[in-house]
Amino acid sequence: MVYRRTHQVVKRLAARRSAILAAARECAAEGGMSAVQIAPVAVRANVAAGTVYRYFPSKADLISELIAEVSRDELAAVRRAADAAPGPSSALAAAVSTVAVHVLSQRKLAWGILAEPVDVDVTASRIASRREIVGEIASRIDAAVRAGHLPAQDTQLAATALLGALHEALVGPLATDTLDDPAKLRDTVQAVTLLALRAVGVMDARARGLVVQAVLPVKSLVGA
Amino acid sequence: MVYRRTHQVVKRLAARRSAILAAARECAAEGGMSAVQIAPVAVRANVAAGTVYRYFPSKADLISELIAEVSRDELAAVRRAADAAPGPSSALAAAVSTVAVHVLSQRKLAWGILAEPVDVDVTASRIASRREIVGEIASRIDAAVRAGHLPAQDTQLAATALLGALHEALVGPLATDTLDDPAKLRDTVQAVTLLALRAVGVMDARARGLVVQAVLPVKSLVGA
């Protein structure tokens, strides 16, 4: 007598898994990583605490997958924005400002994903998450260098520094609240994007143009 | 019958307090903030666990004071380096590279002080710590702007971004180990300092000169 999972059951299981992940994401978005606790997540997903463990071996795995998921989304958005740009420098500008906008529009989530204290060890997936974004930015810098728009440099290091600058300036503890006022938000995104572009060697005048070009279309994402 | 603390006792109490703080610092330097636990710290300081609570109301207070202490040291070093520089731009370069060197030479401690997960809430003192360094850097940027060496900008934001860039690039999870090789270390410090200077608008050629000028004298600090 072989028990076989019916299509309906498979679907339900998948739905539950998603529900749990979504619940975790909501918790993180609202209260940061510290709010991602098994019991609350289970309640939100309409499941008992024990059930969570039928889908994720441990809390660390749950959070790791959450990080991976959010990271995937962000990477996709960055790629989309950069690919739509007319040239390598524009692509870089678009990538940077996209990260900035994303980070700003979901500050608690962003902070939780990348740096907030968590009681379990999620270092590995955090590193992977960063590596992806940094890799993407680095390759955009590389492209601009190859196109002769930027001086030769350690692109990996530069990309890492750029990410750090964005994060610290936008969601770090010293970041002032800018979400309330859309104009201020745009200014902030422009300012950090400008800093980033200049850092890798874009000439000031040219950088200003690129920033405006990149930030304007991305502005609409803020509400998303 | 008034009990009065003899000079000798006062001295011993002060010594114990310092010993506890020093023990905490050692723990942090060796194993990061997670290694700063009451029991191990007490052992290292040759004290019983309960005694720690005669000197610090709680673990949070202990760590806060540790953060403040380390932060004070770093701020002093930055000021010293910057004040010794010949002009505002050099001062900025010196400040940035000093931070870089400090961070690199005590990576675990630096990471612990500024971002590592801690089970107790030390947000306040972390914010204070950052605010001090950011303020110092910001005022150096400001001076360079006033001197006409840099374009006008939001110096607070710029300083925050600079710090973030340094930290992420040098002690973040993606930072590659550079301590082993002094030459590589110097190169890295130069690279991030260059990035930082360009970010705030120093022209590329001029920046290179400033970097070399700033990094060379600071190099000797690495071993400290």
Next chain:
DNA sequence: TTCTTTCCTGAACAGGTGTTCAGTTCTTCC
């Protein structure tokens, strides 16, 4: 020396949260 006050010790306590598991409910198959 003797009494009082302060200081120190370290084992026991406390609290919060991830994890387990025996019992229950649901699903599949004959």
Next chain:
DNA sequence: GGAAGAACTGAACACCTGTTCAGGAAAGAA
């Protein structure tokens, strides 16, 4: 419909550390 397997429940468990506190040691006054 009923037996067997899978999924779910939620209360109990386990563990880890910060914190406490009664008892003992040391230091100051008399």
